[in-house]
Amino acid sequence: MRGVEIVRMTGFRATVVVQEPADCPIADVSAATDDPITSVTRSRAAIDGTVVEEFGVAADASAETVDASTAAEMTPVQATDREEIYRFERESTADCACEIIERTGTPISSVRAHDGALLLTFRTLDLEEIADIVDGLRARFDGVLVEELTQDHEDDSSDRVIVDRDLLTTRQREILETAHKLGYFEYPKGANATDVAEELDIARSTFTEHLAAAQTKLLDALLEE
Template identity: 90%
Template sequence: MTGFRATVVVREPADCPIADVSATTDDPITSVTRSRVATDGTVVEEFGVTAGSSVETVDTSTQAELTSVQATDREEIYRFERESAADCACEVIERTGTPLSSVRAQNGSLLLTFRTLELEEIANIVDSLRARFDGVLVEELTQDHEDDSSDRVIVDRDLLTTRQREILETAHELGYFEYPKGANATDVAEELGIARSTFTEHLAAAQTKLLDALLEE
């Protein structure tokens, strides 16, 4: 049996305390755990940051109360509670029946990793996220094999319009896809001389074409 492992970046998650905190810290947040209280639907989350980070002074968009639960010389663990929300990127994925393998945050973005058996499932998840959030991109897509044989797919670059290729190339050159980011959406849009919304629309369209090419039998 083979399967796929995907990491999807949500650059503008709505009302996410963990993403808000990651925008103020130098190091990424890599240890995120969640638990749902069955009686009232409250979600309890914990995350770790490098020791010495000024988390207490962060004014999160949700006004969540962050409580320090553990501190060592290397890491500090914080906990907060929130109501189950339809606009939570993690819950959008989990409502499709796909569990998350890991949740990370860096520079205000969420990096959500999950596994599926079919590429179509990844496309559906990306569509669901894009229906609620801006700046949703597939950062990594890999496939596991039973043996060492490869499964090569040739993608015709002519599938992309000249403008879409220019936007992808400019975003790549400016470091838009890197972590930490070398440029944000506004920076790339300014370099191209277009509106930020136009940039994100072209980028999403280009990525959809590339993903569709991978899905073809």
């Protein structure tokens, strides 16, 4: 068996990408601007559950572009030479990717957006919880991928597990290797899903399907006792 040894330890940090989060104002704005949105804050009103969000865009993004990219009513609240901050309100909804994660009891530590996709980062002690969160997101959205999975390293507390590379089909390995080579898993991205699909000469949907299947196999292998 050809394998690679992975050290499994307590404490995980995962970044999940939702490629097409429907009706997400922040993702909509990121699709219309050149720079990624990296500063997002969220709060919930105690009485009616209204969610208030703020996010920053590069100062060279015009207010007209921001307003035209989403149906949400945007209110500018601060401006600097580098960044402009906008605020909007929305009703709490079961279709929100952030709320799907937080309903599991796992808080989101970082919300980012780029090219119309959401990048959601959270921490958990249980690897199985990450798989459950990904399954919940995939039940609602297409193109849900684990972009990053890291662990705190402690030499005296480790659980080594062998992941068999032959779990993946030749095509899945080719897709993972091509995506990695082009910088798909980097942030900011060296390539998006369309770029990788074009390099492989396949449809974008085919790329995301193969990538999701490969990641599911790898997660399943990590979770096996």
